[in-house]
Amino acid sequence: MNTATTQFKHVSYLWDEAKAAALAGDEVALLVYRSNLLGADLRLTNYGGGNTSCKVMAKDPLTGNETEVMWVKGSGGDLGTMKRSGLAALYVGRLRSLTNVYRGITHEDEMVELFNHCIYDLASKAPSIDTPLHGFLPFKHIDHLHPDAAIAIAAAKDGKQITQQLFDGAIGWVDWQRPGFDLGLKLRACLEENPGIRGIMLGSHGLFTWGNTAYESYINTLQVIERCAGYLEDNFGKKGPVFGGQRITALPKAERLAKAALLAPVLRGFCSSHTKMIGHFTDDDRVLEFIDSNDLGRLAPMGTSCPDHFLRTKISPLVLNLMPDEDVSNTAAMKEKLAPQFEAYRAMYAEYYNSCKHSNSPAMRDANPVIILYPGVGMFSFAKDKQTTRVASEFYINAINVMKGAEAISEYTSLPRQEAFNIEYWLLEEAKLQRMPKPKALSGRVALITGSAGGIGKAIAMKFAEEGACVVINDINEERMQGAVEAFTKQFGRDTAASVLLDVTDNNSIEKAFAATALAFGGVDIVVNNAGISISKSITDHSIEDWDKLYDILVKGQFLVSKLAVEMMRKQDRGGDIINIVSKNSVVSGPNNAGYGSAKAAQAHLSRLLAAELGADKIRVNTVNPDAVIANSNIWAGGWAEGRAKAYGITVEELPAYYAKRTLLNEVILPEDIANACYAFVSGLLNKSTGNVLNVDGGVAMAFMR
Incomplete structure (x- = not known):
């Protein structure tokens, strides 16, 4: 074991000698590496917080002479994930020369625009307000972090005295001041008044530490924070119970x-x-x-x-x-x-x-x-x-x-x-x-789409997520659901989607799904009843089990999910949208379709009934009628494709062309087409529309709403 790791109990020592050696000679690469390590331990700094820097000699493109350049975390970004592109690069000499035009603390905001005149790499990130805090310190590598353990001391009534005693004068102190040019000058003054110190505590704010190499700065930072954390641990309970002791007992x-x-x-x-x-x-x-x-x-x-x-x-x-x-x-x-x-x-x-x-x-x-x-x-x-x-x-x-x-x-x-x-x-x-970018159309909205681990449901969830919504991925099949969650996480990150197993025929399962939605995102704004099944048989071949399965999933499922959706939307009192994925078969009569077609007709009329009932709550209820969505759709499993092919007297392989040819537009319908229709209803352009039906079938004249 690396002996350096043994000295740390309250922070993580993550330095890898081999990785660092591979970056030797590239101080900026080592800065990025160090920053990523610091940002990986949230005990050292918060997400998006803190900044780091290094100073290197580089050739001035205007003169060809060697000049000192500071690379520092730019505006925005996170240390844990920062890349070279997240750094700002400035001429150190030019930055320090700004003292010649500085008019005092009441005018320091005007200095931010002047940072742009100091930029060395024109393709680098915009400089942040903390730039001068690094620029006026002479050290090659500097870390400015917000560790809880250090801020606890910085925010203590006796913080300055405690810092002095704890570090025996090796850590300086600067009283609270808003970050900016003037604070940078105060850091420099603190160093000049206390030569040889290894860091500076900022009152109520955070910590500055440094070193002449990336590793020296890293280890110095860890050692200072470790000492702060150890001091706090040694003192917990000495003054009495934490936070004055327990007043109430938490529920199980x-x-x-x-x-x-x-x-x-x-x-x-x-x-x-x-x-x-x-x-x-x-x-x-x-x-x-x-x-x-x-x-x-x-x-x-x-x-x-x-x-x-x-x-x-x-x-x-x-x-x-x-x-x-x-x-x-x-x-x-x-x-x-x-x-x-x-x-x-x-x-x-x-x-x-x-x-x-x-x-x-x-x-x-x-x-x-x-x-x-x-x-x-x-x-x-x-x-x-x-x-x-x-x-x-x-x-x-x-x-x-x-x-x-x-x-x-x-x-x-x-x-x-x-x-x-x-x-x-x-x-x-x-x-x-x-x-900041303008919010997307569905920003701040939460959508639960039943059966969203594949096919039409997944396409709807994907479209909504692309437009800014948080989505609840669900399915009756856990393996399929986990695969969808992985895909969403890879594309949208960890905060866009939550997941829950959901059986739309089981009210207890639905209640758990809505509870999980509330815990994950606070509530729900859009519910899409998409979960479905298809059985194509003649009336004499239809079993009672077939009939019950169709009506349980399609009709009962839509009823149960909508019921709980309305209850949650009423709690929020902000309106909402319910979209029901029905079918062209709800209005078109065809062979071998008694169970499925009649269940779809029931779904369609239930949609109209709810639209009539929920208008006062500003809850819109609309219907999308797809037809022949073959690609990636689970609806074609279980013999449906064979049944429809038999009904039309063709082979399964001929179905896609057959369906496209019978439409007015001669188009194959994809899951993404249904997703776009759903988005049209919730995007904000149709906020005054409810009780509508939108056909997405390529144009089937028999399915026109009359």
Whole structure:
């Protein structure tokens, strides 16, 4: 075992000598390698947080002379996945010469545009606001991270004194200040006043460490954070129970999840009053320790200290005034009880905005909470998409870790309200928000498509995911479902799709699927009844079992799924869409089709009945009538193709051409064609349409709706 690994208990030593040796001589490649290692351990820094740099000598393309260039993580991105393209490259001399035009802290925002005049590699990433923090320090390799263990000390009332004593003066201290040009100058001044130090602690913010090589910087960073974490561990419990001890007892795991699933859609409805939000739930042990403690009421309103935490979790969480064992199944009663709590939070946020705003501040943003704490149950978070809400949840756990550590060694101090506002409504932050891509049509929407592991259902789910929706992949076959999940994860990442086994003929299975949907994403906005089966036999060959199977899957399944979908949509009170995949056979009479055709007709009329019933709830119910979707469709299994070929007096191989030839457009119908039709209904262009039927059959005159 590498002896370096044995000195670490609280962080992960991941340096691979062989991999590093292969990069020898390329300091930028070693910077990327080091950054990826640091970002892989969330105890070292948060997702998307922190930045790293290296300084190298390079040839100036304008003069041919050797010049010093700094490569530093650019604006945005994540250390754990960063590549060379995520770095900004600047002339060090030019960056430092900006001190000649710097007009003081009240004008430092204007310096950001001047960073562009210092760019060495024109193809590199845009420089971030933290660029001068690296540029004014002389070290070849620098790490700026936000480890919970260090921030706990940085956010402690006695943080400066503790840092001095813990490191025997080897770590400097700079009081809290918003990142920018002036903070870079203060870091330089701290180093000049304390020559020989190995790092600098930023009050309430994070940690700077460095080295003359990539490895020296890496090992220095790990050693400093390890010492911080060990110090906290040694002090837990010395002042008394963590967070003042336990106030309530958390519900058992199964009860927590059941209660969270019932409540999540109601909370999502409140949080979506301004913009449709995606939810996330966790009952992590660290969360339960905090929300079930005596100190929750004192610490939660204080908010977070580190700007990285604050920007993602808002000024403070909403702590629900609900008992763990409270009955949350009565939606009307829950809404009545929760409405004043949300109004109070929104009023608090408005007061915070109005009391802190400047003459040029951007308009107030969404006043709803991001983090919602339910003592005894867990933590909900709500944001514009699943990744953002999951990361917000992770950041609040970071904040809990910070509060726990700071309280163990001293007293926790949060970011002052005005400073928090200055970060949240910083004009540079607002400009970054304005540069973000426009949301896709289905952003903030959650879709459950039955039978979505293959064929038409998978195509619909894929289309919806491409347009920004979160999708719930489900199937009765676990192996097929897992294959679909792998495909979705590979294409869209970990946050787009959740999965659950679902048998549409079993109400208990459907209830579990909707509960899983609520826990994964907070609720549901679009339900597509797509799960199907096809049996083609003459009336005399049809068995009672055939008949019951068709009606159970197609008709009963659509009824049961729609029923629970409506219940969840009503909890959210934000409307929704139900799309039923029916068939041209619901209106066209043909041979050997008594069971399937009549079941499809029942589906079609049930669609019309629900459209008539649910209009007041703003729940739209529409129908797509496909025909002859042969490619990748499970509907052709089980003898259906043989049955239809027999009915038409042709071979199975001749079916595709036969179906295409009988259409007015002479087209083969693909699963993607059905997906596009479903998207047309939910894209926003048809928000005032319900009770409609859209034929996707290439044009079959007998199927025209008359």
